Amino acid sequence: MTPTSPAVLATATDTHCPYCSLQCGMRLAPTPGTSAGGAPGPGLPVEVLERPDFPVNRGALCGKGRSAPALLARDVRLTGPLLRDRPGGPLRSAGWPEALDRVAAGLARTRTEHGPDAVGVFGGGGLTNEKAYLLGKFARVVLGTANIDYNGRFCMSSAAAAHRRAFGLDRGLPFPLADIPHTDCLILVGGNPAETMPPAVRYFRELRENGGTLIVVDPRRTRTAELADLHLQPRPGGDLALALGLLHLVIADGRVDHAFVAERTTGFERARESAMAHWPDRVERITGVPADRLREAARLFGGARTGMVLTARGPEQQSKGTDTVGAWIDLCLATGKAGRRYSGYGCLTGQGNGQGGREHGQKADQLPGYRSIEDPAAREHVAAVWGVDPAAIPGPGTSAYELLDGLGRPGGVRALLLAGSNPAVSAPDAGHVTERLRALDLLVVADLVLSETARLADVVLPVTQWAEEEGTTTNLEGRVILRRRALDPPEGVRSELWVLRELAARLGVPDGFPVEAERAFEELRHASAGGDADYAGISYARIAAEDGVFWPCPSEDHPGTPRLFLDRFATPDGRARFAAVTHRPAAEEPDETYPLYLTTGRVLAQYQSGAQTRRVTELNAAAPGPFVELHPRLAERLGIADGEPVAVTSRRGRAVAPARITDTIRPDTVFMPFHWAGAGRANSLTNPALDPVSRMPEFKLCAVRVEPAHPEVTS
Ligand code: SF4
Numbered sequence: 187m188t189p190t191s192p193a194v195l196a197t198a199t200d201t202h203c204p205y206c207s208l209q210c211g212m213r214l215a216p217t218p219g220t221s222a223g224g225a226p227g228p229g230l231p232v233e234v235l236e237r238p239d240f241p242v243n244r245g246a247l248c249g250k251g252r253s254a255p256a257l258l259a260r261d262v263r264l265t266g267p268l269l270r271d272r273p274g275g276p277l278r279s280a281g282w283p284e285a286l287d288r289v290a291a292g293l294a295r296t297r298t299e300h301g302p303d304a305v306g307v308f309g310g311g312g313l314t315n316e317k318a319y320l321l322g323k324f325a326r327v328v329l330g331t332a333n334i335d336y337n338g339r340f341c342m343s344s345a346a347a348a349h350r351r352a353f354g355l356d357r358g359l360p361f362p363l364a365d366i367p368h369t370d371c372l373i374l375v376g377g378n379p380a381e382t383m384p385p386a387v388r389y390f391r392e393l394r395e396n397g398g399t400l401i402v403v404d405p406r407r408t409r410t411a412e413l414a415d416l417h418l419q420p421r422p423g424g425d426l427a428l429a430l431g432l433l434h435l436v437i438a439d440g441r442v443d444h445a446f447v448a449e450r451t452t453g454f455e456r457a458r459e460s461a462m463a464h465w466p467d468r469v470e471r472i473t474g475v476p477a478d479r480l481r482e483a484a485r486l487f488g489g490a491r492t493g494m495v496l497t498a499r500g501p502e503q504q505s506k507g508t509d510t511v512g513a514w515i516d517l518c519l520a521t522g523k524a525g526r527r528y529s530g531y532g533c534l535t536g537q538g539n540g541q542g543g544r545e546h547g548q549k550a551d552q553l554p555g556y557r558s559i560e561d562p563a564a565r566e567h568v569a570a571v572w573g574v575d576p577a578a579i580p581g582p583g584t585s586a587y588e589l590l591d592g593l594g595r596p597g598g599v600r601a602l603l604l605a606g607s608n609p610a611v612s613a614p615d616a617g618h619v620t621e622r623l624r625a626l627d628l629l630v631v632a633d634l635v636l637s638e639t640a641r642l643a644d645v646v647l648p649v650t651q652w653a654e655e656e657g658t659t660t661n662l663e664g665r666v667i668l669r670r671r672a673l674d675p676p677e678g679v680r681s682e683l684w685v686l687r688e689l690a691a692r693l694g695v696p697d698g699f700p701v702e703a704e705r706a707f708e709e710l711r712h713a714s715a716g717g718d719a720d721y722a723g724i725s726y727a728r729i730a731a732e733d734g735v736f737w738p739c740p741s742e743d744h745p746g747t748p749r750l751f752l753d754r755f756a757t758p759d760g761r762a763r764f765a766a767v768t769h770r771p772a773a774e775e776p777d778e779t780y781p782l783y784l785t786t787g788r789v790l791a792q793y794q795s796g797a798q799t800r801r802v803t804e805l806n807a808a809a810p811g812p813f814v815e816l817h818p819r820l821a822e823r824l825g826i827a828d829g830e831p832v833a834v835t836s837r838r839g840r841a842v843a844p845a846r847i848t849d850t851i852r853p854d855t856v857f858m859p860f861h862w863a864g865a866g867r868a869n870s871l872t873n874p875a876l877d878p879v880s881r882m883p884e885f886k887l888c889a890v891r892v893e894p895a896h897p898e899v900t901s
Pocket of ligand 1 (some may be wrong): 252
């Protein structure tokens with residue numbers, strides 16, 4: 187498994203960061219001393235330079251993006267396939283033919299013995315559009331399974347469901363980020379871009395410099411909340427009641443835009459009735475937010491000429507996430523702050539291709555172009571592109587958590603191909619999910635590093651990463667951008683597209699799986715044509731020439747669509763639909779045994795499950811491990827000192843990490859970041875209760891008990 191050195195391809199390559207949904211533009215240049223076309227020296231082959239011309243981040247990058255080349259180093263990544271010869275045995279090096287033969291034989295055997303739905307595919311929101319598209323095609327055409335879903339279900343599916351319910355279309359932001367500074371009032375709910383996507387903070391600062399008002403809703407006084415004019419600090423799970431309380435007040439204060447409501451919406455009356463039951467004192471009791479602060483927020487937002495509401499994982503990762511987002515959308519609709527320039531609702535998507543990843547077929551209920559897999563016309567269109575009978579395309583499969591929960595059980599998936607995801611750390615109730623992964627007859631993991639999930643696999647396939655491949659992603663604005671290759675991968679590494687072609691051929695489908703990303707994209711264009719997420723007019727050449735193209739873009743002479751809904755919403759009658767929802771408690775509220783809320787989130791120097799960022803020395807130095815954030819009053823009551831090990835216990839598991847005492851958090855709530863495995867794994871605690879519409883698990887809150895950890899437990 188000795189790789190040859192990768193060759194650097196060019197003197198400088200414009201591309202994008204591999205991490206979050208901002209997809210910052212960056213330039214990769216050969217590290218000084220490395221000649222183009224040659225092998226690098228002992229250091230990293232490329233270095234990151236700023237790319238000020240890319241409009242989204244204008245050269246700014248956070249530490250994750252700047253340090254991304256560290257993952258190209260041979261000592262942190264996989265450089266050849268690994269196989270396990272017997273359950274519980276060690277992983278050993280193998281050649282590609284042996285690894286692929288083993289995977290193909292295992293998938294075929296499971297399919298023969300247990301039926302096609304016993305084979306599953308689990309994708310990721312970091313995969314390029316081309317990979318997501320071909321992964322979905324592979325599942326439906328080659329494996330014939332309905333069981334494909336992906337970790338984006340954990341990320342933004344509630345916002346997507348609410349978007350579609352209200353507007354008939356789901357695109358994270360219906361406007362470019364550059365519109366933010368021009369709105370009069372923006373409410374950011376449950377998001378912390380100052381840590382998750384720092385270059386985006388500029389837009390919020392500019393908004394305030396222009397005289398606009400920023401309101402942040404978060405149970406923690408985060409770095410983002412510090413920037414706000416008004417910070418509302420509800421209990422976890424209080425966002426739904428809070429939105430309804432604001433709607434109540436704008437109605438009571440006569441701030442409804444009746445002309446907009448009449449001309450461009452339906453269902454206001456039911457929403458009004460629901461909001462009337464959420465008067466300020468009641469909302470204060472539910473949320474802990476003082477009624478006078480609620481009134482202030484309603485006055486600022488309701489009185490603004492233009493306004494935006496942005497949500498992130500806080501309100502979305504709840505068992506009522508779809509309704510919570512729906513309530514915030516209702517607030518926008520009632521005040522006429524949607525479908526107009528500098529107004530609207532948007533979602534700050536998380537993963538690098540969180541937007542495109544949900545559009546092209548790796549979701550259980552979708553076909554490419556954001557089509558429903560249950561729509562006969564959609565099935566016919568996609569089947570024609572794929573050259574198959576529409577009846578051969580399976581129906582909808584189970585959602586991500588349900589798929590994982592069923593692994594190895596009767597009727598569940600017994601052989602799983604997993605790409606670009608690390609559910610052993612990132613799934614809710616991760617201890618249980620790890621048990622289910624162990625129960626599989628065959629687990630195949632395609633990744634660039636030996637993640638915690640890859641360590642459980644029977645076969646590990648090493649795949650290329652961002653600087654070594656071409657492909658498109660779609661950022662949080664709906665802007666389709668082009669990732670370019672700056673260097674060759676190590677000799678033992680292959681792209682997922684190559685892996686899919688090889689497996690498809692072994693499983694009897696020799697054609698239809700191009701290895702070249704641009705060819706895959708050309709097919710994706712056809713498959714998406716006429717769908718909601720219509721990429722038909724987008725080409726690699728256009729993306730390169732225009733710094734990205736916004737979908738929908740139905741033809742080559744179409745300019746793309748930076749702003750949605752200005753003339754009509756994407757519903758059959760062109761009107762936005764009020765959700766008209768009511769408050770309900772979380773699936774699990776604190777009680778005598780588990781008296782505190784746990785909420786989870788991210789920190790600046792780590793990313794998602796940490797599989798990549800924990801391998802980067804400078805990021806690890808900045809954020810070396812998990813912690814438990816708790817208020818000084820709570821710490822005093824529990825007899826916990828700063829830095830001491832703390833045990834956090836929920837109905838599902840236990841985690842131990844040092845205490846971090848801060849008055850920025852509510853006294854009834856503790857916070858843990860979820861980037862780490864082992865004893866400090868926050869997702870050992872989280873609740874997999876699902877939203878009934880989006881099937882999003884309730885990552886954002888559960889009930890826990892907190893106590894000092896005994897030394898023997900922490901060791
Ligand atoms: S903000 Fe996101 S895309 Fe930009 S450099 Fe940081 S991690 Fe990368």
